[in-house]
Amino acid sequence: MNPFNRRQFLEGSAGVAAATGLGAGSALWAPAAQAKSLSYKPEKGAKLRLLRWKRFVQGDEDAFMANIKKFTTKYGVEVRIDNEGWEDVRPKAAVAANIGSGPDIIIGWFDDPHQYPDKLLDMSDLANYLGNKYGGWYDVCKKYGIRHNTKQWISIPWGIIGNAIVYRESHVKAAGFDGIPKDTAGFLKLCQAMKAKGTAPGFALGKAVGDGNNWVHWLLWSHGGKMVDKAGNVVINSPETVAALEYAKQLHDTFVPGTLGWLDSNNNKAFLGGQVSLTANGISVYYAAKNSTDPSVQAMVSDIQHARFPIGPVGKPTELMQVTQFMAFKHSKYPNAAKELIRFLMEGEQYNPWMEAATGYVSQPLKAYEKNPIWTADPKYTVYRDGASIMLDHGHDGPLGYASAAAMADYIVLDMVAEASSGTRTPKEAAERAEARAKRYYKV
Amino acid sequence: MFARLQNNRHALGMVFMLPTVVLLLGLLAYPLGLGTWLGFTDAKIGRVGEWVGLDNFRYLVGDSVAQLSLFNTLVYTVIASILKFVLGLWLALLLNKNLPFKSFFRAIVLLPWIVPTALSAIAFWWLYDAQFSVLSWVLTQMGLIDQYIDFLGDPWNARWSTIAANVWRGIPFVAISLLAGLQTISPSYYEASAIDGATPAQQFRHVTLPLLTPIIAVVMTFSVLFTFTDFQLIYVLTRGGPLNATHLMATLAFQRAIPGGSLGEGAALATLMVPFLLAAILFSYFGLQRRAWQQGGDK
Numbered sequence: 001m002n003p004f005n006r007r008q009f010l011e012g013s014a015g016v017a018a019a020t021g022l023g024a025g026s027a028l029w030a031p032a033a034q035a036k037s038l039s040y041k042p043e044k045g046a047k048l049r050l051l052r053w054k055r056f057v058q059g060d061e062d063a064f065m066a067n068i069k070k071f072t073t074k075y076g077v078e079v080r081i082d083n084e085g086w087e088d089v090r091p092k093a094a095v096a097a098n099i100g101s102g103p104d105i106i107i108g109w110f111d112d113p114h115q116y117p118d119k120l121l122d123m124s125d126l127a128n129y130l131g132n133k134y135g136g137w138y139d140v141c142k143k144y145g146i147r148h149n150t151k152q153w154i155s156i157p158w159g160i161i162g163n164a165i166v167y168r169e170s171h172v173k174a175a176g177f178d179g180i181p182k183d184t185a186g187f188l189k190l191c192q193a194m195k196a197k198g199t200a201p202g203f204a205l206g207k208a209v210g211d212g213n214n215w216v217h218w219l220l221w222s223h224g225g226k227m228v229d230k231a232g233n234v235v236i237n238s239p240e241t242v243a244a245l246e247y248a249k250q251l252h253d254t255f256v257p258g259t260l261g262w263l264d265s266n267n268n269k270a271f272l273g274g275q276v277s278l279t280a281n282g283i284s285v286y287y288a289a290k291n292s293t294d295p296s297v298q299a300m301v302s303d304i305q306h307a308r309f310p311i312g313p314v315g316k317p318t319e320l321m322q323v324t325q326f327m328a329f330k331h332s333k334y335p336n337a338a339k340e341l342i343r344f345l346m347e348g349e350q351y352n353p354w355m356e357a358a359t360g361y362v363s364q365p366l367k368a369y370e371k372n373p374i375w376t377a378d379p380k381y382t383v384y385r386d387g388a389s390i391m392l393d394h395g396h397d398g399p400l401g402y403a404s405a406a407a408m409a410d411y412i413v414l415d416m417v418a419e420a421s422s423g424t425r426t427p428k429e430a431a432e433r434a435e436a437r438a439k440r441y442y443k444v
Numbered sequence: 445m446f447a448r449l450q451n452n453r454h455a456l457g458m459v460f461m462l463p464t465v466v467l468l469l470g471l472l473a474y475p476l477g478l479g480t481w482l483g484f485t486d487a488k489i490g491r492v493g494e495w496v497g498l499d500n501f502r503y504l505v506g507d508s509v510a511q512l513s514l515f516n517t518l519v520y521t522v523i524a525s526i527l528k529f530v531l532g533l534w535l536a537l538l539l540n541k542n543l544p545f546k547s548f549f550r551a552i553v554l555l556p557w558i559v560p561t562a563l564s565a566i567a568f569w570w571l572y573d574a575q576f577s578v579l580s581w582v583l584t585q586m587g588l589i590d591q592y593i594d595f596l597g598d599p600w601n602a603r604w605s606t607i608a609a610n611v612w613r614g615i616p617f618v619a620i621s622l623l624a625g626l627q628t629i630s631p632s633y634y635e636a637s638a639i640d641g642a643t644p645a646q647q648f649r650h651v652t653l654p655l656l657t658p659i660i661a662v663v664m665t666f667s668v669l670f671t672f673t674d675f676q677l678i679y680v681l682t683r684g685g686p687l688n689a690t691h692l693m694a695t696l697a698f699q700r701a702i703p704g705g706s707l708g709e710g711a712a713l714a715t716l717m718v719p720f721l722l723a724a725i726l727f728s729y730f731g732l733q734r735r736a737w738q739q740g741g742d743k
Contacts, residue, residue, distance in 0.1 A: 091702050094489040115488070115705065206596070207683035209703075258574020260686035261596030266574070275575040402705060403487060409704035415509075418687055424599075433508060441706075442501060 004116075038129040042337035048079045050341070051093070052107040053086035054322070056161075056361050057287060063357030067350045074344075083164035087209060090405075096153035097329060104332035104339065110144070111393075111400035112410075113155035113327050117147045120154045121328040121335050123342075127153035130346050135368035144323050148399040149334070154327070156342050156366035159355070160258035160387035161322035163214045166285050169305045171277040180307035184222055187310040188250055194277060195254040201278035202255045202270060204262035205418040210322060211264050213408060215280045216417040219251075220244050221392060222312025227407060227438055228398035234442050236416075237435040243313070244418035245427030252421035260422055272297055280309070283360040283384050291320035306383035308390070321381050324362075363387040403441040412437050477549060483712035489705045500712035511711060513696040517717075520607055520692060521672045527611045528667055529660075534616025537652075539619065540626045550623070557616035565680035568609040572596050572681065596682055599689030604691050609677055610624050614670065618663055626652070627657030665728040693717050 049067075055061040061083075068079050070316055084092060084102065088110055096102030106112075113120055127145060131137045135144065139409060141157040165180055172179065175193035191201045204212040220226065225241030228234055252259070256276050256322040256331035260267075271285050272278040272292075279285075289301045309319050326345075328338040344350060348369070356374040360381040364370060375385035395404030407413075416434040425433065450456065483500055487493030506511040539550055556564065571579055580592035595605045633651045642650070675694045678684060684691030684699065691699075693713055701710020701719035 087703065090491050092542050094491075094705060098489075115583075136457060206685035256575070257592060258594045258597035260598070261574060261594070261602060263683060263685075269573070270575045290614070377475060406700075406704045406706055410509075410700060415688065418685075420671070422687060424687055437507075440507075 004058060012344045030383060039126065039343065040336040040340040042077050042340055044074050046077045046337035048077060048105065048332075048334060048337055049082065049106040050079060050107070050339060051082045051084060051089065051096075051103040051104040051420045053089050053109075055181070056086075056282070056284065057358055058357040059352070059357035059359055060361065063354040067345055067354060069428045070350070071341055071344050075140035076333075077191075077336070079341065081133060089144040093136055093327065096331075097327075100329075100331040102329070102331070104329060104334060105280070105336045106327050106329070107158060107324055108327055109324055110320060111395060111405050113145070113325060114148065115405060117154045117403055119330055120325050121330055121332070121339065123156050123328065123339070124151070126339055126343055126346075127156060129202065129330075130156070130343070132369075134348065134366035137365060138367065139305045139324070140388050140391050140393050141365040141377050143393050143400065144325060148401070154420070155325040156346060157243040157388075158346075159324055159358075159362035159365060160391065161210075161282055161324065161345055161361060162363050162384035163210075163280060163319065163321045163402050164383045165278065165309055166271065167201075167220040167278040167305055167307065168199065168300070168303050168394075170303050171197070171424060172305075174199070179305075181312065182310055183238075184247060184310045186438070188247065188254075191254040191278070199277035200254055200256045202259045202262070202267060202276040203251075204264070204267050205252070205260045206262040206266070207414075207419060208262055208264045208266070209343070211267055211281060212262070212411075212414045214322075215318045216248075217392075217394060217396075218309050218318055219312075220247055220413055221316060221318035221320075221396060222310070223247060224312075226397050228403075228442055230397050232398040232403065232442055234341045234435055234438045236413075239430045241431045241434075242427045245417065246431055248421045249359070249423065250426070260418055274299070274300070286380060287359060287361075302379070306380055308383060308386065319391045320394055321391050323365075323386050323388075330341055348379060360384045370430070398442070406441040407438055412438065465598065479711050480715050480718075482708055483715040485708045487707040489698070489702070492710050496708070500709050501716070504709070504713055504716065509688055509691065510693075513684075513693050513713075514716075515693045516603065516688075516690060516694045517672060517694075517720075519603060520610070520674070520690075521668060524607045524610045524614065525664065525668050527607070528671075529615040529664055530617050531611065532615045533622055533660075535615060535619040536622035536626055537648075539623050548637050550620070552621060554616045555622075556613050558725075561613065561676040562680060564613060565609065565677045568605075568612075569681055570675075572605050597686050599687055602682055602686055602690050604741055606678060606681055607679065610671060610674060613677070614667060617670075621663040622656065622659060625656050625663075629655045635720050661728045665725055668724045668728075672717065672721060672724070 055064070065081070068430060069076065072079055079176065086109070089106065090112060092102075093106040093108045093112055094115060096106060097119040100119070122220070122426060123145070127137070139156070145155050145157050147154050167180065171194060172190065175190060175197050177190050177193065181187045181190055193243055194201055203215045205216075220241060222241050225236065225238055225244045225246035227236050256270065267276065267279040267281060268285050268288065271279055271281070274296075282374050283306075286301075286304050289297050289304055291297055308317065311317055313438075326342045328335065328342060332338050337424060345354070345368075350374050351364075355364060355369065356414065363385055366376060367389075370385060370389075377383050393400060394408050395401075397402065412434050416430045419433070420427045420430040455618045482493070484495060484497060485493030486496045486499070517593070535553065539546070539553065543549060571577055574592065574594055574597055577592060577595060580589070583589045584592070594601055596602045598686050601701075626686075629652065633655070633672055634647055637651055673694050674692060675698065678690055679698075682690045684695045693716065697710045697713040697717075699710075700713065702704050
């Protein structure tokens with residue numbers, strides 16, 4: 001923590017008023033004054049470059065660019081926005097961080113900030129200010145934003161790309177269920193019943209970066225299995241993992257054929273094509289159906305329903321979703337302008353319209369934004385409101401960093417579940433193999 | 445000084461070669477050297493690594509996924525190369541005959557080669573889709589199968605499917621190159637052998653094949669190298685799945701190095717491909733090219 005940096009921001013009116021009475025030092029540290037107002041004064045002649053992932057839905061980009069324009073008009077700071085495919089942002093951000101040049105701000109994924117925490121600006125003031133003002137950060141956002149074993153924020157979580165069970169209501173009813181059972185045992189029965197009715201479920205088991213990883217981590221954690229313990233020791237070869245894999249095998253037996261080869265887009269195609277009746281996805285399936293001009297897909301809209309994943313033997317939700325974060329780099333020539341831009345975008349006046357325009361793709365990292373009207377505008381959106389409140393981080397239960405990133409990128413959990421599901425390895429063998437692979441990355 | 449330099453043939457020659465030397469060193473030797481060096485470090489993306497000696501290689505040799513990727517790569521390369529050679533040679537022989545619309549056929553044969561791999565791979569992705577495959581649909585309509593074929597969801601199906609896509613794409617290169625070779629063979633050899641009573645099979649065995657061998661050597665060396673280092677097709681179709689059954693060394697190296705951030709390990713895996721590539725080159729060089737008649741020592 002550098003006290004010099006703390007003095008670089010200017011207090012708003014309340015802070016200034018307090019400062020005259022109490023002296024600058026105490027006012028800067030007073031949480032009440034911070035909660036009311038905080039702003040950074042952009043440097044003279046500041047210009048910013050921001051790299052973000054390319055939008056999944058046009059509304060996101062339109063609202064985002066409108067906010068950027070508002071910022072430029074208000075502060076006279078020009079902001080150049082670069083868009084990259086979502087999987088290409090990670091390597092670019094890592095290179096920018098380490099050669100010390102490139103965009104001032106990068107909107108990255110997951111544990112990116114934890115791979116090069118020393119290259120990032122301290123975001124603690126801003127994060128605490130936003131947390132105080134907007135009902136607090138969800139726990140998982142704190143884990144993603146705060147440097148391991150410290151209180152220092154190194155990034156500002158921007159949002160969570162929601163994931164949930166997507167299903168055909170009529171097919172679930174025909175299988176004799178009113179909705180998605182809340183427990184894993186009931187869920188298996190539902191899937192078996194649906195398979196018997198010829199309306200089978202299907203979850204991606206190929207190299208699906210999002211849709212594959214999300215559900216297999218839920219499966220592992222729901223039974224109490226986990227990759228590492230709090231200290232980062234590999235503990236995946238456990239009876240809990242084996243139980244999860246035995247469940248996975250039974251579940252996989254109910255799937256439509258071909259899920260072992262499914263990539264990210266296969267389940268969307270299969271669902272909209274009427275070939276699979278239950279899967280896990282972002283809101284994109286529903287979005288695509290709603291905006292389709294194809295009458296057969298349009299007819300499906302009223303039948304599409306969303307639900308939370310069932311809860312396993314551990315007794316609490318254990319889902320995984322994509323977290324996206326703002327990182328501001330120390331190499332930026334205009335750190336105050338960069339922080340001010342992030343603050344500006346995270347404030348309710350900008351954040352709420354943006355999240356609304358993203359029509360449920362992205363959910364809030366700050367609790368107060370739960371009240372955004374988008375989540376009740378269509379009752380089918382509501383499920384996607386609960387992202388950060390119920391999810392775990394992908395490095396669970398250990399620290400975030402190179403190891404957690406590499407383990408997921410190498411599909412260790414996904415491969416393990418696929419091996420056990422398909423029967424090419426017994427659950428025990430699959431867990432042992434995952435352990436051997438994980439130890440490579442989590443080596444001490 | 446400058447005038448003397450201009451008049452010195454050797455110095456001038458050096459100067460003229462300089463741009464090429466710079467290009468070769470800068471764009472070929474340096475990246476190759478850097479890549480090899482990275483394989484001996486624990487570099488992460490953007491973070492300079494520490495020298496770890498043979499650590500990466502030692503790990504990869506014992507890593508079951510890396511072993512599987514080597515097996516996949518060998519299967520993929522050997523089968524696809526043989527198929528491409530046989531079918532390509534056959535196509536070249538057909539095109540060498542006096543067909544109607546000869547130039548038209550020769551032009552369209554090149555199409556699979558011209559279409560960007562990423563695009564043709566997407567077409568194959570749809571053909572192989574577990575739910576929407578037109579191949580499966582046709583076969584079900586004909587009553588030949590009652591369940592859709594799981595092209596990319598079963599390990600061996602996926603291997604055959606990716607090999608088929610690679611062969612489809614690689615045939616034109618082999619066929620057109622061999623066709624060029626066939627056309628350099630003087631018709632008088634065939635006339636002479638026909639007068640001697642040689643059958644078409646004998647003509648092929650004793651005239652066509654020996655004269656085509658140098659071209660075959662070059663073409664197949666390239667073909668093997670392209671196949672061994674294939675990336676795009678796999679990345680679009682399966683990304684190495686199902687169960688890593690189609691992970692080639694190139695795709696696994698990418699997965700570990702770029703999305704996974706373990707640059708050193710990815711580089712080591714890529715370096716491990718070099719011995720196999722060298723072996724392929726040496727085989728074609730010594731096995732196919734150094735024929736006695738090429739050395740002018742025909743007895």
